[in-house]
Amino acid sequence: MKRAALWILVAALVLLVLPQVLPGYQVSIATQILIFGVLAMSIDVLAGFAGRTPLCHGAIFGTAAYVVLYWTTVAGGGIFTGVALGVLAATALAAVFALLAIRTSGVYFLLLTLALGMIVWGVCLRWTGVTGGENGIRGLGRPEMVADHVTFYYVTLGVVAPVTLLMWRFVHSPFGLTLRGIRDSETRMRSLGYNVPLHLFLAFLASGFFAGIAGALYAIFNDYVSPSTVQLTQSVAGLLMAITGGIGTLLGAFVGAGAIILLENTVSAFTARWPIVLGITFIVIMIFAPEGIVGRIRLLRARMRRVSSP
Amino acid sequence: MLLSLENISVQFDALKAVDGVSLNVRQGERRAVIGPNGAGKTTLFNAITGVFPPTDGKIVFDGRDVTRAPPHTRAGLGMGRTFQITNLFPNLSVAQNMELALRGRSRRKFSFFGNADLTVDERAQLDRALTLTRIGARRDVLVRELSYGEQRQLEMAMALVSAPRLLLLDEPAAGLSPAERAIVTEIIRALPRDITIVLIEHDMDLVLSLVDWVTCLNNGQFLAEGAPADIRGNRQVQDVYLGRRHA
Numbered sequence: 001m002k003r004a005a006l007w008i009l010v011a012a013l014v015l016l017v018l019p020q021v022l023p024g025y026q027v028s029i030a031t032q033i034l035i036f037g038v039l040a041m042s043i044d045v046l047a048g049f050a051g052r053t054p055l056c057h058g059a060i061f062g063t064a065a066y067v068v069l070y071w072t073t074v075a076g077g078g079i080f081t082g083v084a085l086g087v088l089a090a091t092a093l094a095a096v097f098a099l100l101a102i103r104t105s106g107v108y109f110l111l112l113t114l115a116l117g118m119i120v121w122g123v124c125l126r127w128t129g130v131t132g133g134e135n136g137i138r139g140l141g142r143p144e145m146v147a148d149h150v151t152f153y154y155v156t157l158g159v160v161a162p163v164t165l166l167m168w169r170f171v172h173s174p175f176g177l178t179l180r181g182i183r184d185s186e187t188r189m190r191s192l193g194y195n196v197p198l199h200l201f202l203a204f205l206a207s208g209f210f211a212g213i214a215g216a217l218y219a220i221f222n223d224y225v226s227p228s229t230v231q232l233t234q235s236v237a238g239l240l241m242a243i244t245g246g247i248g249t250l251l252g253a254f255v256g257a258g259a260i261i262l263l264e265n266t267v268s269a270f271t272a273r274w275p276i277v278l279g280i281t282f283i284v285i286m287i288f289a290p291e292g293i294v295g296r297i298r299l300l301r302a303r304m305r306r307v308s309s310p
Numbered sequence: 311m312l313l314s315l316e317n318i319s320v321q322f323d324a325l326k327a328v329d330g331v332s333l334n335v336r337q338g339e340r341r342a343v344i345g346p347n348g349a350g351k352t353t354l355f356n357a358i359t360g361v362f363p364p365t366d367g368k369i370v371f372d373g374r375d376v377t378r379a380p381p382h383t384r385a386g387l388g389m390g391r392t393f394q395i396t397n398l399f400p401n402l403s404v405a406q407n408m409e410l411a412l413r414g415r416s417r418r419k420f421s422f423f424g425n426a427d428l429t430v431d432e433r434a435q436l437d438r439a440l441t442l443t444r445i446g447a448r449r450d451v452l453v454r455e456l457s458y459g460e461q462r463q464l465e466m467a468m469a470l471v472s473a474p475r476l477l478l479l480d481e482p483a484a485g486l487s488p489a490e491r492a493i494v495t496e497i498i499r500a501l502p503r504d505i506t507i508v509l510i511e512h513d514m515d516l517v518l519s520l521v522d523w524v525t526c527l528n529n530g531q532f533l534a535e536g537a538p539a540d541i542r543g544n545r546q547v548q549d550v551y552l553g554r555r556h557a
């Protein structure tokens with residue numbers, strides 16, 4: 001436990017000092033990594049803990065972003081109400097998705113959530129009067145006080161840190177353990193007295209809530225939202241971040257978000273075919289390190305411990 | 311009566327796996343259900359626990375009609391079971407498996423941000439069940455790393471720990487060595503008398519020493535019922551077990 005505290009201290013220090021040493025543009029990449037880390041964690045709650053791999057979180061995340069930008073620009077409302085409404089909308093959308101999807105599992109769950117996400121994308125594309133269609137919604141610029149990269153980074157960190165703590169507590173709570181039980185054996189859980197669909201519903205709701213927080217932050221960060229934000233590619237990227245970091249590790253989400261976003265930034269200097277690179281990365285990870293980066297490190301450490309102890 | 315089944319049938323497409331079985335189990339009774347492979351014993355357990363609700367008939371548990379109730383509701387009323395094919399949480403530790411077993415009927419399962427550590431009460435219950443089933447020394451091991459015999463013991467520990475009123479044991483000793491079978495027999499014998507037990511088991515020697523009453527099924531139907539010694543001497547029962555067709 002002492003060691004864990006040390007790690008947290010080191011991570012906190014690095015995160016606090018980072019914007020002081022990075023050039024401006026890279027600070028905004030770090031901000032983006034924090035935001036997408038939350039999205040990837042929200043996916044991990046379902047994929048890693050409850051054993052249900054979703055492909056709709058881009059839609060949930062993007063819905064929050066749409067609501068925030070619609071509220072602050074078109075409706076002329078305040079930023080805080082906008083964020084609250086965005087997160088609420090994401091959670092409500094997750095509730096609807098959950099009702100439709102929780103009775104399925106495996107590939108059926110994957111495909112059903114994919115289809116639900118596509119519907120949202122279709123709506124964003126066609127409902128031009130509200131969503132601006134292909135043009136999307138452009139914000140009025142970040143609020144004055146968080147306009148520069150460094151300040152915005154600290155504000156994001158100030159939101160992401162407590163959210164991460166909350167999510168950590170969530171997956172390690174008695175309820176979080178029930179999700180891992182469901183992942184391993186639903187029939188056993190039922191016979192022990194658990195209402196499995198109810199637990200999955202609540203997990204989906206929590207996951208949507210956290211994805212909504214990420215989406216709301218993204219809206220302010222990016223100050224622009226378009227159908228590509230709710231697209232399947234976004235859901236896939238989020239899932240890939242969770243998998244790259246290590247499914248079921250929660251914090252691996254940040255490692256995965258970092259790896260994918262840095263890769264995207266490097267690759268896009270050479271080619272516009274990011275989705276193809278994303279797809280290939282996915283395949284490579286699934287073949288060579290299905291347990292992800294953090295998962296692999298844990299595995300190696302466990303093995304070393306076993307070798308060193310008699 | 312703690313449990314009564316009235317004319318229970320379970321139909322799978324063309325197959326009637328359980329066919330019009332009636333059964334009454336008294337509070338505190340120890341009952342065995344025997345029958346050749348495919349007789350419908352496990353399916354009967356699945357009907358009782360709600361995994362496959364009966365297509366026909368009525369199930370009353372503790373004065374309540376539970377015929378259509380989902381499995382978790384029945385568990386909440388005090389039905390516990392083990393599985394013939396080991397059904398545990400392989401990626402969790404023994405202690406975590408037990409925590410899940412312990413909290414299935416408590417409100418703590420809905421603690422969303424609380425600490426998962428055991429309370430003093432929970433720890434006492436868990437220790438008692440692990441000691442009774444003799445796997446206390448393995449509590450921090452991942453379940454997938456346990457031996458098969460230990461997994462069978464954990465099956466029982468998990469069914470026991472939340473103090474069920476009715477315990478359904480589906481071949482708890484299946485696939486075990488003679489030495490391990492002896493351990494399981496001892497564990498069952500040592501269970502508190504206020505737990506009503508229905509035990510599926512093929513081994514008549516094991517059955518004989520554990521239960522007061524035996525029900526024999528064949529082809530999904532009730533075949534015979536009686537004290538263990540009488541069932542052992544029963545011609546019809548001998549016939550189905552030896553695979554002869556009786557007229």
Ligand SMILES: Nc1ncnc2c1ncn2[C@@H]1O[C@H](COP(=O)(O)OP(=O)(O)OP(=O)(O)O)[C@@H](O)[C@H]1O
Nearest residue numbers: 322325327345346347348349350351352353354394
């Ligand atoms: N889910 C199912 N779908 C279709 N048929 C099933 C199903 N479960 C069981 N059966 C069939 O029902 C019949 C009774 O099976 P059951 O498992 O209840 O027998 P059993 O008495 O427990 O046998 P054993 O001693 O081998 O465990 C068998 O013919 C089996 O193939």
Ligand SMILES: [Mg+2]
Nearest residue numbers: 351352353394
């Ligand atoms: Mg069986």
